[in-house]
Amino acid sequence: MLKIDNLHVRLEEEDKAILRGVDLHVPAGSVHAIMGPNGSGKSTLAYVLSGRDGYEVTQGEVALEGQDLLDLEPEERAAAGLFLAFQYPVEIPGVGNMTFLRTALNAQRKACGEDEASAADFLKLIRDRANSLHIDPDMLKRPVNVGFSGGEKKRNEILQMAVLEPKMCVLDETDSGLDVDAMRLVADGVNALRDDGRAFLVITHYQRLLNHIQPDVVHIMADGRIVKTGGPDLALEVETNGYADILQEVA
Amino acid sequence: MGLPARRQEDTEARVAHLVVPDGAAWATEVRKQAVSRYLAMGLPERRDEYWRFTRPDDLNAPQAPPAAVVDFKEAPAFGEVDRLKVVFRDGVFDAEASDDLSCEGLEVERLQSATAHDIHWSKDVYGVLEARGQVPVARPFAALNTAFATDGIVIRATERVSKPVNLIYLHENPDSDAILHFAIKVESGADLTVLENGPAAARFNKCMEVDVADGGAFHHVRAQGRDHERRAVTHMFARLGQESAFKSFTLTVNGVLTRNEAFIELVGDNAVSHIAGAAVGDGDFHHDDTVFVVHDAVGCESRQVFKKVLRNGAVGAFQGKILVKEGAQKTDGYQISQSLLLDEDAQFLAKPELEIYADDVACSHGSTSGAIDEDALFYLQSRGLPRPEAQDLLVLAFLAEAIEEIESEDIAEDIYGRLEGWLQRRRQ
Ligand SMILES: Nc1ncnc2c1ncn2[C@@H]1O[C@H](COP(=O)(O)OP(=O)(O)OP(=O)(O)O)[C@@H](O)[C@H]1O
Numbered sequence: 001m002l003k004i005d006n007l008h009v010r011l012e013e014e015d016k017a018i019l020r021g022v023d024l025h026v027p028a029g030s031v032h033a034i035m036g037p038n039g040s041g042k043s044t045l046a047y048v049l050s051g052r053d054g055y056e057v058t059q060g061e062v063a064l065e066g067q068d069l070l071d072l073e074p075e076e077r078a079a080a081g082l083f084l085a086f087q088y089p090v091e092i093p094g095v096g097n098m099t100f101l102r103t104a105l106n107a108q109r110k111a112c113g114e115d116e117a118s119a120a121d122f123l124k125l126i127r128d129r130a131n132s133l134h135i136d137p138d139m140l141k142r143p144v145n146v147g148f149s150g151g152e153k154k155r156n157e158i159l160q161m162a163v164l165e166p167k168m169c170v171l172d173e174t175d176s177g178l179d180v181d182a183m184r185l186v187a188d189g190v191n192a193l194r195d196d197g198r199a200f201l202v203i204t205h206y207q208r209l210l211n212h213i214q215p216d217v218v219h220i221m222a223d224g225r226i227v228k229t230g231g232p233d234l235a236l237e238v239e240t241n242g243y244a245d246i247l248q249e250v251a
Numbered sequence: 252m253g254l255p256a257r258r259q260e261d262t263e264a265r266v267a268h269l270v271v272p273d274g275a276a277w278a279t280e281v282r283k284q285a286v287s288r289y290l291a292m293g294l295p296e297r298r299d300e301y302w303r304f305t306r307p308d309d310l311n312a313p314q315a316p317p318a319a320v321v322d323f324k325e326a327p328a329f330g331e332v333d334r335l336k337v338v339f340r341d342g343v344f345d346a347e348a349s350d351d352l353s354c355e356g357l358e359v360e361r362l363q364s365a366t367a368h369d370i371h372w373s374k375d376v377y378g379v380l381e382a383r384g385q386v387p388v389a390r391p392f393a394a395l396n397t398a399f400a401t402d403g404i405v406i407r408a409t410e411r412v413s414k415p416v417n418l419i420y421l422h423e424n425p426d427s428d429a430i431l432h433f434a435i436k437v438e439s440g441a442d443l444t445v446l447e448n449g450p451a452a453a454r455f456n457k458c459m460e461v462d463v464a465d466g467g468a469f470h471h472v473r474a475q476g477r478d479h480e481r482r483a484v485t486h487m488f489a490r491l492g493q494e495s496a497f498k499s500f501t502l503t504v505n506g507v508l509t510r511n512e513a514f515i516e517l518v519g520d521n522a523v524s525h526i527a528g529a530a531v532g533d534g535d536f537h538h539d540d541t542v543f544v545v546h547d548a549v550g551c552e553s554r555q556v557f558k559k560v561l562r563n564g565a566v567g568a569f570q571g572k573i574l575v576k577e578g579a580q581k582t583d584g585y586q587i588s589q590s591l592l593l594d595e596d597a598q599f600l601a602k603p604e605l606e607i608y609a610d611d612v613a614c615s616h617g618s619t620s621g622a623i624d625e626d627a628l629f630y631l632q633s634r635g636l637p638r639p640e641a642q643d644l645l646v647l648a649f650l651a652e653a654i655e656e657i658e659s660e661d662i663a664e665d666i667y668g669r670l671e672g673w674l675q676r677r678r679q
């Protein structure tokens with residue numbers, strides 16, 4: 001599904017390399033987790049995948065189902081099936097959550113040559129998805145993320161994912177700021193979407209989320225590289241021992 | 252103390268070709284007083300503090316600078332609204348094109364006719380509110396208007412009027428210089444909505460006086476703009492009685508020069524005044540909102556929400572003052588003026604002011620100017636919105652706070668439709 005080869009990225013503004021040769025292959029139907037110390041480049045990777053300005057790819061390739069992603073605009077990447085649940089979801093005063101969701105869904109349908117969703121179908125879809133994530137209908141009327149609590153923002157990200165049904169879902173610390181019950185809801189939301197045609201890249205600091213969303217593979221990122229890859233046990237090891245041992249071992 | 256010679260000459264030259272229309276003795280007296288007021292104040296100059304942001308030259312010129320008449324594909328505003336149409340062509344009332352204006356609780360009369368009667372209710376409004384609004388700041392174009400207005404209507408609402416009165420201003424002559432005056436009285440407990448749209452003339456001087464009696468309500472929505480080259484100077488004077496409500500919204504698209512002044516006096520306790528504006532400008536566009544709100548009673552609320560979206564050299568200006576007089580306790584005043592600059596060539600000039608002589612009041616004001624939020628833009632793009640669409644959505648969101656001041660949902664929809672059309676045309 002997602003294939004990253006030898007990706008090198010530096011900041012456009014300052015001459016600073018952040019990613020230094022990331023290799024990652026996430027096949028369809030799988031869940032991969034990325035863990036790693038603060039500042040190791042996890043969010044940068046997520047942003048570069050989704051096409052945010054301010055980064056320069058100096059080397060390497062990224063392909064989604066064989067399609068080169070790096071030349072595409074962010075909206076084209078979304079239409080190609082990529083979705084990023086933001087570590088820090090953005091507040092958009094004046095744009096209603098509902099309008100936002102409908103505009104996004106229809107924009108993607110249009111990009112794929114499909115008809116827009118009818119008002120009734122859309123409403124039904126949203127109600128259903130919001131309901132299973134325990135999202136208050138009131139939150140749908142409010143402006144996007146404005147005044148939402150940390151946990152509400154994260155649930156709103158998952159709602160968007162559930163509505164847009166992307167093929168490749170990148171979740172950047174979706175678990176941080178969630179209470180225990182909300183984490184279970186979010187995990188259920190993710191698990192409901194798991195299928196053979198879809199893949200997940202879950203960035204997290206905590207093993208706890210991975211109890212609910214069972215990963216197939218766990219990667220450790222440090223200093224802009226994937227330094228270790230293993231099974232779910234790797235997350236447990238991090239949880240108990242921290243990163244020191246792992247970093248020493250690969251140094 | 253007279254004006255400097257040069258200024259006096261210009262002031263006289265500006266009106267040399269205008270005549271005070273005939274009317275009943277009271278009307279002639281009001282107009283003559285307005286002429287004296289105008290001559291005493293003189294035309295504005297660039298160095299006048301009140302005209303610091305806007306060059307008055309084109310308004311001062313004896314002849315109106317010509318303005319090409321544009322044939323728009325887009326339907327005019329308020330077409331879907333069930334309304335009473337009052338049509339003016341280059342500043343002249345067109346009875347043929349206007350609707351029959353009989354409607355329960357509504358009296359409408361042409362200005363010429365109203366001011367010909369020896370006794371008429373409009374005597375208490377015409378030129379009266381304008382004169383009150385000349386203190387503390389001079390508004391010479393309003394005095395000029397009272398003195399020389401050639402046409403207009405007077406409107407009296409005595410109960411809830413079921414249909415809005417829609418003043419439609421057609422522009423057909425590239426050299427027209429129109430002066431229209433409207434005197435409006437909303438009686439106690441009555442409710443009236445006035446809509447305005449159309450470019451009116453190459454140069455348009457409009458003055459509207461609105462007297463809202465105790466418990467009355469006045470709603471005003473204006474879609475200003477269309478012809479690119481037209482110039483406009485407009486004044487709104489309002490006096491609000493006890494527990495009355497005044498709500499005014501203006502949308503401005505296009506127009507090389509627009510100066511919209513408002514002078515609102517809250518003289519009865521617990522009156523409410525909301526005045527809002529959304530202006531979008533691209534290129535040769537100068538838009539100036541100059542608002543003065545006077546709190547002179549207890550427990551009144553006033554809100555001013557002005558938003559401008561500017562690009563490609565467009566200039567927006569805002570001068571807003573809330574004056575809270577002694578004894579106007581429990582005043583609740585809010586003022587916000589904001590601009591969204593879509594590129595580095597656009598410019599926003601603002602002068603928000605509070606002047607408060609009462610101690611138990613809650614007043615706030617703020618003014619900001621900024622670029623589009625790149626983080627929000629990226630967020631929307633990452634959800635599949637193409638960049639231009641995402642930008643338009645953010646532009647509409649920015650303007651929303653002003654548009655939300657419109658009470659009627661249908662009319663607000665109409666305004667949104669107009670803005671979407673404008674945005675879409677910019678994208679091509
Ligand atoms: N726009 C930027 N300007 C300056 N430094 C940046 C910028 N973006 C990222 N960095 C730096 O790049 C490094 C990687 O940041 P990134 O946000 O990718 O880390 P992370 O692994 O997601 O960390 P965390 O676990 O704390 O979320 C950090 O040192 C960060 O300070």
Ligand SMILES: [Mg+2]
Pocket residue numbers: 042043044087172173
């Ligand atoms: Mg991060």
